[in-house]
Amino acid sequence: xxLTTKGRYAVLALTDLAxxxxxxxxxxxxxxxxxxxSSTYLEQILLKLKREGLVIGVRGPNGGYKLAASPEKIMIAxxxxxxxxxxxxxxxxxxxxxxxxxxxxxxxxxxxxxxxRHIELFLGQISLMDIIKGNVLGRxxxxxxxxx
Amino acid sequence: xxLTTKGRYAVLALTDLAxxxxxxxxxxxxxxxxxxxSSTYLEQILLKLKREGLVIGVRGPNGGYKLAASPEKIMIAxxxxxxxxxxxxxxxxxxxxxxxxxxxxxxxxxxxxxxxRHIELFLGQISLMDIIKGNVLGRxxxxxxxxx
DNA sequence: TATTTTCCGAGTATTTTTGTCAAGAACAAG
DNA sequence: CTTGTTCTTGACAAAAATACTCGGAAAATA
Numbered sequence: 001x002x003l004t005t006k007g008r009y010a011v012l013a014l015t016d017l018a019x020x021x022x023x024x025x026x027x028x029x030x031x032x033x034x035x036x037x038s039s040t041y042l043e044q045i046l047l048k049l050k051r052e053g054l055v056i057g058v059r060g061p062n063g064g065y066k067l068a069a070s071p072e073k074i075m076i077a078x079x080x081x082x083x084x085x086x087x088x089x090x091x092x093x094x095x096x097x098x099x100x101x102x103x104x105x106x107x108x109x110x111x112x113x114x115x116x117r118h119i120e121l122f123l124g125q126i127s128l129m130d131i132i133k134g135n136v137l138g139r140x141x142x143x144x145x146x147x148x
Numbered sequence: 149x150x151l152t153t154k155g156r157y158a159v160l161a162l163t164d165l166a167x168x169x170x171x172x173x174x175x176x177x178x179x180x181x182x183x184x185x186s187s188t189y190l191e192q193i194l195l196k197l198k199r200e201g202l203v204i205g206v207r208g209p210n211g212g213y214k215l216a217a218s219p220e221k222i223m224i225a226x227x228x229x230x231x232x233x234x235x236x237x238x239x240x241x242x243x244x245x246x247x248x249x250x251x252x253x254x255x256x257x258x259x260x261x262x263x264x265r266h267i268e269l270f271l272g273q274i275s276l277m278d279i280i281k282g283n284v285l286g287r288x289x290x291x292x293x294x295x296x
Numbered sequence: 297t298a299t300t301t302t303c304c305g306a307g308t309a310t311t312t313t314t315g316t317c318a319a320g321a322a323c324a325a326g
Numbered sequence: 327c328t329t330g331t332t333c334t335t336g337a338c339a340a341a342a343a344t345a346c347t348c349g350g351a352a353a354a355t356a
Binding site for chain 3: 327328329330331332333334335336337338339340341342343344345346347348349350351352353354355356
């Protein structure tokens with residue numbers, strides 16, 4: 001799982017959108033000013049999110065964007081995965097061939113795989129609503145229903 | 149916390165070193181061939197790790213590198229933090245000023261902060277020995293001694 | 297029709313990552 | 327002390343990824 005400013009902008013923008021609630025559609029330019037993001041860049045990002053059905057966009061006067069679902073149902077992992085492109089399946093591809101170490105696949109393959117899964121799990125657990133309410137801290141681990 | 153091939157190379161190289169065990173010093177060129185990494189690039193990486201005391205380098209014939217501690221004591225988080233540079237404290241700095249949203253600091257600040265901490269915790273829990281033995285899968289969460 | 301705003305594709309600039317090169321210093325062995 | 331091997335250092339270059347811009351088309355409202 002990658003994480004660049006693009007992903008952060010996306011989450012930031014949707015959080016902004018979530019805070020506006022049901023007051024109608026919000027213009028890109030307004031979000032851009034409030035969150036201090038280049039508005040033309042933000043266009044790209046919101047477009048992707050629209051194509052994947054996370055937000056709804058309407059053109060023309062009084063147009064803009066709004067969330068396609070309630071803030072509790074939109075998870076951070078969804079947002080990030082969309083704008084950052086699908087996570088690269090394997091973090092271990094060297095220049096000649098892929099994942100070739102002393103044995104078939106490199107020794108650290110499982111490690112990066114597991115890390116990806118771990119991050120995904122974490123971000124898949126937090127919703128836009130959680131961010132608005134500040135319910136982020138303290139969520140150190142997923143609830144382990146079957147492990148104990 | 150950043151994560152590029154540099155970090156992966158570092159972990160890969162040290163894992164290789166760990167597998168050689170106490171058979172003396174291992175040459176960069178050997179690691180490079182086995183793990184399929186550019187040897188001159190690997191030099192840079194091992195140098196950093198040496199400066200921070202994770203490995204010991206010895207020059208001259210029969211020289212090379214070896215781990216400075218036993219594989220159980222070297223954690224992946226240490227390795228990554230060294231070669232990737234200290235983790236960027238805050239993931240939310242926009243072009244003009246830092247972390248300026250509608251309120252003082254941006255609304256997603258805590259989120260990225262917590263994510264960083266989370267990754268750090270995960271990688272801080274896995275040692276080189278774990279990788280060698282394949283003890284990576286299933287470690288989905290830190291043991292929560294005091295939470296239950 | 298005129299205005300507003302999203303939609304869309306392409307293109308550019310900047311930064312980061314990745315890797316190279318060359319000269320030099322330290323060390324060990326003969 | 328000479329030779330070979332290796333690390334050490336820093337500057338530099340190629341390549342890739344990221345961040346961002348631009349010009350125009352399409353839709354909606356009035």
